[in-house]
Amino acid sequence: MEDSLTTITTAAIIGAGLAGCECALRLARAGVRVTLFEMKPAAFSPAHSNPDLGELVCSNSLRSDDIASGVGLLKQEMRELGSIVMEAADATRVPAGKALAVDRDLFARHITAVIEAEPGITLERREVASLDDPALASADVVVIAAGPLASAGLSDSLAAVVGGQLYFYDAIAPIIAAESIDLSIVFSGSRYGEPGEEGDYLNCPMNRDEYDAFYEALLAAEKVPSRDFEKELHFEGCMPIEALAERGPRTLVFGPFKPVGFTDPRTGTRPYAIIQLRAENRNKTAFNIVGCQTKLKYAEQERVFRMIPGLAGAEFVRHGSVHRNTYVNAPRVLADDLSLRADKRVFLAGQITGVEGYVESAACGMWLGMVLAARIQGRELPTPPPQTALGALLMHLRTPVKNFQPSNANFGLMPELGLKVKKRERKPLYSARAREHFVRWLAEAGVTPVIEPLLPTAPDTTGAAGEETTQAES
Numbered sequence: 133m134e135d136s137l138t139t140i141t142t143a144a145i146i147g148a149g150l151a152g153c154e155c156a157l158r159l160a161r162a163g164v165r166v167t168l169f170e171m172k173p174a175a176f177s178p179a180h181s182n183p184d185l186g187e188l189v190c191s192n193s194l195r196s197d198d199i200a201s202g203v204g205l206l207k208q209e210m211r212e213l214g215s216i217v218m219e220a221a222d223a224t225r226v227p228a229g230k231a232l233a234v235d236r237d238l239f240a241r242h243i244t245a246v247i248e249a250e251p252g253i254t255l256e257r258r259e260v261a262s263l264d265d266p267a268l269a270s271a272d273v274v275v276i277a278a279g280p281l282a283s284a285g286l287s288d289s290l291a292a293v294v295g296g297q298l299y300f301y302d303a304i305a306p307i308i309a310a311e312s313i314d315l316s317i318v319f320s321g322s323r324y325g326e327p328g329e330e331g332d333y334l335n336c337p338m339n340r341d342e343y344d345a346f347y348e349a350l351l352a353a354e355k356v357p358s359r360d361f362e363k364e365l366h367f368e369g370c371m372p373i374e375a376l377a378e379r380g381p382r383t384l385v386f387g388p389f390k391p392v393g394f395t396d397p398r399t400g401t402r403p404y405a406i407i408q409l410r411a412e413n414r415n416k417t418a419f420n421i422v423g424c425q426t427k428l429k430y431a432e433q434e435r436v437f438r439m440i441p442g443l444a445g446a447e448f449v450r451h452g453s454v455h456r457n458t459y460v461n462a463p464r465v466l467a468d469d470l471s472l473r474a475d476k477r478v479f480l481a482g483q484i485t486g487v488e489g490y491v492e493s494a495a496c497g498m499w500l501g502m503v504l505a506a507r508i509q510g511r512e513l514p515t516p517p518p519q520t521a522l523g524a525l526l527m528h529l530r531t532p533v534k535n536f537q538p539s540n541a542n543f544g545l546m547p548e549l550g551l552k553v554k555k556r557e558r559k560p561l562y563s564a565r566a567r568e569h570f571v572r573w574l575a576e577a578g579v580t581p582v583i584e585p586l587l588p589t590a591p592d593t594t595g596a597a598g599e600e601t602t603q604a605e606s
Contacts, residue, residue, distance in 0.1 A: 140164055140508050144271035146260045146286065148185040150217050150490060151482025151497025152277035153243055157216050158501025160252030162508050167271070168247065171259035171283065186220070186243030188236045189281075190304040191420060192412050194221055194490050197232040199586070200559040202542035203491050205566050206521035207232065210495055212574070213502070214582035216246055217494035226414050227332040229322055235413040261285030263293065263478065273504065277481040277497055280457030287458050293474050294465040303372040303425035303454045306433055309447040310417050313409070318442035323393035333410055334419060336442045337396040337403035343385065346439045350377050353432040356454060372454065373424045388423025407440050418449050426452035461536045462486040462529040468515070470500050470529075479504075485529055488538035495522055495541075502579075514577050519546055519569040564588045 143159050145152050148170035156168045173183035198204040211218045220242040224234045247253055260267065262285055268274050278286055318334050338346065355374065376383050385391065389405040396403050409419035421440075426433060430451045438444050460466065462485050465473055470485060472478045481500045482493040499522065506513035516523035524545035539545065543562040553561060567588035574581055 140272045140504060142271045143167070143273045143275065143504075144268045145169065145275040145277055147276070147278035147282070147482070148247065148255070149277060149279045149482060150186055150243075150494040151279070151500075152275070153186055153247055154216055154494050154497035155275055155277060155481050155501040155504075156247065156253050157250060158498065158505050160250050162501075162505035164252065164504075164508070166253045167267070168253050168255050169260045169267070170255065170257050172257065174257065175259050175283070182237065182240055184237075184240035184244045185247055186217070187240050188234070188490060190425075192226070192236045192239075193228060193231050193233040193410065193420075195232070196230055198230050199567070200563045202521055202524075202545070203489065203540060205563055206491055206495055206525070206541040208567075208586055209516075209520060209522050209570055210491070210498060212570075212581040212583055212585050213498060213579070215494060215498050216243065217491075217498075220246070224414075226411050226416075228410055229332040231410075233410060237413065259283060259285075262289040264289065273477055273479060275479045275481055275500065276484065278484060279493070280459060280483040282458055282484060290460070293472060293478070294460055295474075303427055304452055305421050305424045305426065306437060306448055306452045307412055307418050307420050307450040308409075308437075308443065309449050310419055312443075312445050312447035313419065314442040314444065316442075317398070318409070319397050321394065333408045333422075335394060336407040336409065336440045337391075337394070337398075338389070338405040338407065338441055340404045342439075342441055343389075343405045344381075346436070347377060347381055347384070349436045349439055350374050353428045353436050355432075356427045356429055371425065372427045374426060374428060412449075424452065427454035428452070457483065457538075459484050459486045459538055463532040463536060466529060468530055469503055470496070483538070486536060486538050487525055487529070487540070489540040492525055492540050495525060499526065513579075514573070516573045516577075517569045520566050520573065521570075523569075523573075 140159075142165045145156050145166060145168045148156070148168050152168060156166045160166045170185060194203070194207070196204045197207060199208050207218060220239050221232055221234050223242055224238040226233050226235050247255060261283060263274070276282070276286070276290060282290070313334065318336050320334055322332060350373065353374065373384070373388070376387060385405045389407055391403045391406045394402060394406050407424070408422040410422050412418040412420055421437060424437065428436060433451050434446075434448060438446050460480065466480060466485065467473055467476070470479050470481060472480070479500055481497040485496055487493060487496050503513050515526055518524050518527045521541050525539075525541055528539050528545050543559060546562060546566070549558065549561055549565070551561070565588075567586060571585050571587060573579075574585060
């Protein structure tokens with residue numbers, strides 16, 4: 133059991149992103165006076181532009197909403213625990229098939245409104261550049277939820293405490309104007325023509341010659357160089373499209389450009405490759421080029437991506453880019469309650485801990501808020517079992533490995549089923565087991581769910597629910 137902090141009356145939280153807002157609300161609603169620091173709009177990270185809180189940077193997609201996926205399961209657990217991020221996402225969602233995508237401006241506006249209306253939270257819009265900032269001195273606990281784009285000053289201050297830190301590079305995809313898409317070539321539809329998803333994605337079909345020309349141009353295009361003193365490390369789920377292409381000429385057609393399940397209405401045949409476009413907002417005035425995260429120079433992005441059929445006249449609303457993300461070696465520097473081993477008064481939350489993804493970051497902040505709120509009541513909240521999505525994610529942060537890397541929610545973090553089953557049956561079985569353990573944990577831990585828990589059911593293994601999802605759905 134961790135050292136108890138039962139006299140928490142004040143908290144300082146650095147960073148009003150997803151994790152920071154989740155944690156702030158939990159503590160404020162437990163009676164803690166919370167000061168939430170946000171450096172915007174006086175200062176922005178290299179990837180941020182919206183002064184509102186909870187800004188989504190890389191994509192407007194929170195990935196799959198299917199509980200037969202790791203992240204979909206985590207979302208369900210968060211909904212049952214009363215996550216503000218899930219509340220905002222559900223209120224501002226846009227069509228995206230099996231994925232949960234949001235209108236990112238409305239999403240950030242929703243988060244901001246909730247935080248500003250909470251009487252227990254004081255929002256201070258200024259940068260905290262060091263853990264020695266006098267504004268932190270009187271707080272009973274300090275939470276660093278500055279995210280992977282923490283300022284250089286705060287990162288250096290944290291590094292001095294934990295004895296070094298790690299990093300990886302993250303990439304975001306371009307966004308184009310809807311009116312610049314040639315709909316005589318691009319068609320709407322879902323993989324395998326699944327019902328209810330007819331217009332959620334737009335699809336750019338490529339024949340073999342078009343793909344080969346695009347592939348060669350992608351490899352030859354000029355890229356933004358990394359700093360000379362840094363090795364360029366990428367999180368696998370956000371790898372630049374050109375880095376993927378370097379693995380071989382067919383890597384893309386077996387990955388983000390996979391054409392399986394599509395028919396080009398112009399030819400009546402399956403394309404050689406498909407590039408999907410996902411709506412960025414409810415009005416569908418802008419679309420994200422799915423799977424095309426990139427570090428190409430801006431002019432090169434325009435040249436190369438306009439080679440995609442239907443995008444010859446594409447107007448770029450936002451170019452793709454790469455930014456450096458910072459995270460700590462959680463098993464080495466964090467205690468099980470997410471406090472620093474070197475300073476028990478300081479806690480970390482969100483992606484800086486080594487979880488990866490919007491949903492995972494929010495879940496981490498939510499969990500820390502729950503743990504600290506329980507301590508105010510004089511009790512220790514037991515961690516959800518590793519068979520659950522949240523428990524598995526927290527276990528990742530506690531498991532020492534030689535080379536600790538960020539991870540998103542996935543069934544690979546959970547204990548094995550112990551059964552020999554067909555591939556398509558595995559995910560439904562993992563999901564059903566997780567539901568059973570989570571519902572039991574709610575009762576045993578004395579946690580009252582905000583909504584009626586989704587009870588476990590015998591998985592239907594007759595369909596393809598256990599098959600791999602596309603990049604657009606993952």
